[in-house]
Amino acid sequence: MKRANPMSAWKPIARRFAAAFLVLGLCGCENNAAEAETAISGDSRLVIFNQSGSDARVLFDHEYIGRIRPLESRSWQVPAGRHAVSIGGNAQDMDFRPGLTLTVTFQLKTACGRPPSAPAAG
Numbered sequence: 001m002k003r004a005n006p007m008s009a010w011k012p013i014a015r016r017f018a019a020a021f022l023v024l025g026l027c028g029c030e031n032n033a034a035e036a037e038t039a040i041s042g043d044s045r046l047v048i049f050n051q052s053g054s055d056a057r058v059l060f061d062h063e064y065i066g067r068i069r070p071l072e073s074r075s076w077q078v079p080a081g082r083h084a085v086s087i088g089g090n091a092q093d094m095d096f097r098p099g100l101t102l103t104v105t106f107q108l109k110t111a112c113g114r115p116p117s118a119p120a121a122g
Contacts, residue, residue, distance in 0.1 A: 038063040042079030044096035048087060049073040051107040059086035068106070075101075 040060055050056045050068040058066050060076070061083050068074045068087075080098045084091055087106045096102055 035064055035067075037066050040065050040079075041077050042096070043098040044078050044080045045075055045101040046078045046085070046094075046096070047073060047075040047101055047103045049103070049105045050088075051105055052088065054088075056088035056106050057086075059091075060084070062086075 038060075040063075046060070048056070048058060048068055050070055050072055053070050055070065056068045057064065058068060058074075060078060065076060066074060078096055080096050082093055082095050085094050085104070086092075087104065090106075094102060094104075
C-alpha cells in the first residue's frame with residue numbers, strides 16, 4: 001500500500017503564495033507607496049536641476065511638492081515672498097519675486113566640499 005506524502009497537502013497552499021508574490025512583484029507593489037504631492041501655484045517660478053546620482057525629494061514650506069530623478073529638472077509655479085525650500089534634505093530660505101524664475105542646481109558634494117567629479121587641487 002502506498003503511503004501519502006505529508007508534504008503533498010502543502011503544495012496547493014505554496015503555489016497560491018508563490019502566485020501572490022509574483023503578482024505583487026509584477027504590479028510594483030512595495031512598501032514605498034508613492035507620496036502625494038501638495039498642489040502649489042503662484043506668480044513666481046522655481047526650477048530645480050538634479051545633478052546628483054539619486055532622486056531628490058522637494059519640500060516647499062515643509063510640504064512635499066515632488067521628486068526629481070537624477071540628471072533631470074522640474075519646475076513649479078510658486079507664490080512670491082520668502083519660503084523654505086528643501087531639496088534632498090538640504091533646506092534653505094529663498095526669496096521669490098513676482099514674474100521671475102529662481103533656478104537651483106542640486107549637486108552632492110564630498111566631505112571636503114568638492115563635487116564628486118571635481119579633480120583635487122594640486
